[in-house]
Amino acid sequence: MNLGLLDALDQLEEEKGISKDEIIQILEKALVSAYKKNFGTAKNVDVKIDRMTGDIQLFQVFDVVQDVQDQLTQISLEEAKKIDPLVDIGKKVYKKMSVKNFGRIAAQTAKQVLIQRIRELEKERQYEHYSGLAGSVITAEVIRVTSDWADIRIGKIETRLPKKEWIGNETIKPGDLIKVYVENVLKDKKGPKIIVSRAAPEFVSGLLRLEVPEVENGIVQIKAIAREPGVRTKIAVISTNPQVDPVGACIGEGGSRIVAILRELKGEKVDIFRWSEDPRQLIANALAPASATNVEILDFERKAARVLVPPTQLSLAIGKGGQNARLAAKLTGWKIDIKPVMNL
Numbered sequence: 001m002n003l004g005l006l007d008a009l010d011q012l013e014e015e016k017g018i019s020k021d022e023i024i025q026i027l028e029k030a031l032v033s034a035y036k037k038n039f040g041t042a043k044n045v046d047v048k049i050d051r052m053t054g055d056i057q058l059f060q061v062f063d064v065v066q067d068v069q070d071q072l073t074q075i076s077l078e079e080a081k082k083i084d085p086l087v088d089i090g091k092k093v094y095k096k097m098s099v100k101n102f103g104r105i106a107a108q109t110a111k112q113v114l115i116q117r118i119r120e121l122e123k124e125r126q127y128e129h130y131s132g133l134a135g136s137v138i139t140a141e142v143i144r145v146t147s148d149w150a151d152i153r154i155g156k157i158e159t160r161l162p163k164k165e166w167i168g169n170e171t172i173k174p175g176d177l178i179k180v181y182v183e184n185v186l187k188d189k190k191g192p193k194i195i196v197s198r199a200a201p202e203f204v205s206g207l208l209r210l211e212v213p214e215v216e217n218g219i220v221q222i223k224a225i226a227r228e229p230g231v232r233t234k235i236a237v238i239s240t241n242p243q244v245d246p247v248g249a250c251i252g253e254g255g256s257r258i259v260a261i262l263r264e265l266k267g268e269k270v271d272i273f274r275w276s277e278d279p280r281q282l283i284a285n286a287l288a289p290a291s292a293t294n295v296e297i298l299d300f301e302r303k304a305a306r307v308l309v310p311p312t313q314l315s316l317a318i319g320k321g322g323q324n325a326r327l328a329a330k331l332t333g334w335k336i337d338i339k340p341v342m343n344l
Contacts, residue, residue, distance in 0.1 A: 005110065006054040012114070018121050024049050027113050031056065034109040035102065044073045046094065056106055059094040127192040130157060131185040137206030140196070142176040152180065154194055165197040168230020170266045179264055181206050199229035204270065207261045208235070214249040221246075223275040226331035230268050232319070234286060234327045236275040247272050283307060283336060286328035290317035293341055304335045311340040 005027075009020040031047040035058065044061045062075035064087055080093040087093050133154070140152040140161075150161045150172050161172075161180060172178065180196040181203035187193075197203060205215075205222050214220040219241050227233040237246040250272045251258045262270060273285040283305055284292040290313045298304040309317045317338050318325045329336045 004054065005049065005056075008114070012118065016118060016121065017125070018118065021051070023114065023117060024051065026117055027110055030109050030113040031058075031106055034105050038105055039102075042072050045097070048094075058097045058102060060097050062093050062095065064089055064091050064093055123191045126157065127185065127187055130155070130192045130194060133182045133194070134185050135182065135202070135206075137179050137181050137203060137210055139177055140180050142172055142174050142178060144174055145172055152178070152196070154180075154182075154196075157192060157194055159194040159196060161196055161198065165199045166229075167198050167266050167268060170198075170230070179203075179207065179210075199227075201225045201227040201233070204233045204235065204261070204265070207264055208250060211257045211260050212250050212252070214239075214244060214246075219244055220249050224331045226327045228323055228327060230266070231323055232269045232271065232327055233265075234271045234273070234288075234331050236273060236282070236286065236331060238275040247274060279303075279305070279332070279334060283328065283332050283334055286332050287317050287324065287336075287338075290324065292317070298337075302335070303333060304337070306337045306339060308339055308341050311342055314338065314340045 005024075006020075009023055012018050012023065013020045028047045028049055032045055035045050035047070046059045046061050048057050048059065049055070050057070061073075062080065063073060064077055064080045065074045066077070066089060068074045068076050075093060075095075077087075077089055080087045080091075083093050083095050138154060140154045140159075143151045143153050143158060145151075148163050150163075150166075151158055152161050153159075166172065178198070180198055181200050182194060183197055183200060183202075184195040185192050186195065202225075204227060205225055208222065209216045212220065215222065215237075219239060221238050221240065222235060223238050224236040225233065235250075237250060239246040239249070249257075258270065258272070262268070271288045273288050276282040276285060280295040280297065283295050284307070287307060287309075290309055292307050292309055294308040296306045296308070298306055307317070316324070319327075325336055325338055
């Protein structure tokens with residue numbers, strides 16, 4: 001039997017990148033199963049596909065033994081040598097079979113196996129490709145928008161951006177190109193499932209990696225980040241090169257780098273400041289844009305601190321709805337009590 005397999009497999013290898021030898025091995029096993037399903041399982045059979053001609057041959061496999069106990073699976077040495085003169089006791093011998101109607105069954109099986117394997121391999125390759133996107137910020141096209149989510153396309157894969165993962169009350173429309181943070185890529189029976197967000201803190205740090213080469217190459221490192229999507233993000237940075245100002249590198253000359261990030265964040269404020277191992281300095285820096293007069297550590301174990309600010313800076317230090325103080329506390333891990341200087 002020859003089903004014109006080689007031409008089909010050559011085409012698949014070229015178009016889909018699917019190994020011809022891999023498909024042949026899978027097909028051989030499938031044809032054995034197809035034979036047993038249609039002709040019974042008593043015989044021990046094997047299928048071989050010639051790699052050069054594509055010919056499909058069916059064999060009954062016998063164990064060569066001294067005394068035959070089962071004629072369906074065993075053969076005497078004398079009979080075995082008629083098939084293979086070099087065979088010996090304990091070896092296997094393959095006797096070619098000719099089975100009526102197996103050609104039709106083989107053709108149907110081959111078609112089913114090829115279709116199924118192509119789908120499986122495409123899903124596997126899609127997963128391998130898209131799984132590498134996890135932890136990065138990429139551009140997606142908005143396909144459709146509902147009251148609860150936006151359907152977006154990343155490459156050839158569609159996924160869903162839930163409303164809770166949007167930036168505040170931003171407006172997203174079909175046809176928009178937006179950036180999203182890929183939180184994870186999961187294996188699914190329908191193909192890779194991409195989990196995305198615009199509300200995660202990592203979305204902002206990912207934007208920094210895109211816009212700031214020093215962050216991407218590790219010269220400037222993000223030590224901590226705290227975020228309230230659509231409102232404010234605080235980022236503590238440090239430089240591994242004393243000649244590189246980490247804050248200046250993130251902002252860019254004339255604000256050229258930070259402006260692109262702010263545009264993507266739809267007006268969300270971003271405070272970038274220097275990281276410090278000194279908790280007093282870190283707390284003072286984290287309250288930016290407010291200026292602290294003094295930071296007093298009240299309890300190291302409980303991580304409680306009091307910050308003194310000029311009366312004119314009090315509302316700025318606390319922030320609208322307490323968001324500036326709240327984010328500073330979240331980023332530093334310290335409980336921060338803010339007081340105006342005149343009240344102490």
